[in-house]
Amino acid sequence: QKEVEQDPGPLSVPEGAIVSLNCTYSNSAFQYFMWYRQYSRKGPELLMYTYSSGNKEDGRFTAQVDKSSKYISLFIRDSQPSDSATYLCAMMGGSEKLVFGKGTKLTVNP
């Protein structure tokens, strides 16, 4: 079992839809949870950062962490074609390295 599991999709939604992305993990030491967005052939760009359990909102993006279930989510409201990218969850704890999921490829259709 990999430390971080993420459904690679692909996920295709119409413009304006609410998108839900999620990851599960097995390592209880993870304390810091991030979501990165990666456009094709580019480096990952940090979208959201959450420490421990709870919710965090930034514009159209909401990140949720449920440590009891070892489950994290990213919600995108009013999705736009420019949101089309691969979304990577990443986690850290007990070590300085980030552990990434495989990424979910999202396409938002106009």
Place this chain on the structure above:
Amino acid sequence: DTGVSQNPRHKITKRGQNVTFRCDPISEHNRLYWYRQTLGQGPEFLTYFQNEAQLEKSRLLSDRFSAERPKGSFSTLEIQRTEQGDSAMYLCASSLAYTEGMGDTQYFGPGTRLTVL
């Protein structure tokens, strides 16, 4: 531009050749990381430096790979005797350790795409 920069952006080489990549971190950042990403996968950790000290190396980092960060500024990643399996995107990230309440937020560069023929 004050972000992480990497050079070259693309490198094509023949099997058996040596290659070297460079990463320039965000100027005030004291930590620098190298990751490798293959198609359809998330980045995988290779190694990281705090200032000039290399503090952790992944088992993925075979003895053909070496990384340096002289003077705690830019870093180089060298791959000797390249193999076709080394073809990947090599990503560099930097962070400012001990930022209060922020853990270790890593900012990535654009990557160097290596193709080994």
